[in-house]
Amino acid sequence: MQLRVGGKITGQEVNLSDAVDGTDDPNAAVPHSALLCRFAEAAVMSGDKSDLPNIRNQIVTAFDLAAVVDCAGIVAHYEKMDRIADSIGLPLDAPMRIMAGDLREELNLSRFASAENTAGLGIGMRLLGSFLRRIAPMLMKFVSRKGKN
Amino acid sequence: MTNTFLTDPEISVRNDLRAAYQKAWTVLAEPGTWWTGRERIAIASEVRLAEHCSFCKERKAALSPFAVKGQHQSDGILSAAAVELIHRITTDPQRIAKSMFEQALEAGITRQQYVELLGVVTTVVGVDTFCKATGLALQKLPEPLPGQPSGYEPQGLEDIGAWVPLLSVKAGEREGLWGKFAPNIVRALSSVPREAELLLEAAQAEYLDINNATDMTLGRGKMSRLQVEILATRVSSLNECFY
Structure with missing residues (x-):
């Protein structure tokens, strides 16, 4: 959801399956997205660390040395948060559930066992979601401004 | 030393x-x-x-x-x-x-x-x-x-449908854990406030300023926000995390 809204705000059409499935799309709208996916895969799959030094070097070339630390921090953060969310059966927040309802089908996310923690949407909520998605970038900007005040 | x-x-x-x-x-x-x-x-x-x-x-x-x-x-x-x-x-x-x-x-x-x-x-x-x-x-x-656990039980827990209760947004604000807005994931460990506090402190440094997470223009170092979210999405997908 963050990725999709971010793409709309910055005017970049993000193919979400690039990140969900790790697809190596040479025309990806987000620069170095395939490299970032490979870094995440190598860091998370503890049985396959062999390519990490090479990928780290590519990160340094594409960004800088500090980006290796930044990438590692983000991967570490999500390794924690995913386990926490799933270990307490955390449901999606209501606004997110409504706005991202279409992604559940589009990306076949119901295949994940943790999808059980969040109820699906009825027809009314789907329609509301469809409307909210159109104004999502504006909503995010509003929430962001409100959070800062 | x-x-x-x-x-x-x-x-x-x-x-x-x-x-x-x-x-x-x-x-x-x-x-x-x-x-x-x-x-x-x-x-x-x-x-x-x-x-x-x-x-x-x-x-x-x-x-x-x-x-x-x-x-x-x-x-x-x-x-x-x-x-x-x-x-x-x-x-x-x-x-x-x-x-x-x-x-x-x-x-x-x-x-x-x-x-x-x-x-x-x-x-x-x-x-x-x-x-x-x-x-x-x-x-x-x-x-x-050495020492004994504190046994601290915070006031203001609520059932949001997760397996454990979470501190309400207001109660967490009182505990000094977050501001006026806190999504479920930020509140996840809040029934044990000390753990939530440590998690959120680390999150600020690892990921983004949690209080400004809805600002999609914020990135991390030389990475744009979209690049940050590509990494995040790929990890969550590998972990098959729906949230």
């Missing part, structure tokens, strides 16, 4: 990230809210053992985690139920199920102990992942400190 935590001549770790990880690492050894320092370090130690546990590997390869019978490689300090939880959360996050939580309760682990255990497990998973990803050596676990 020179501070050698997360230091390496090859790679420089940002001060804010190093400080957050060092604090979380130090607190691992202190008496917690529901576990002693010795128990917390035993939990941390089990996370490391789980990485090499042959039963976990066998189970991970099986179609169902219940299809394989066996015993975890463990240092034997904690109960079998606690060891099962730690190994499962560490090595098989894709198949975490409510039955795992219910079995832990049946075995006598309280909801609060469960949440604190989760905080300790994920602290070690996080710092170890960071070390492996950057090529840094794994940090030695600290020596446990």
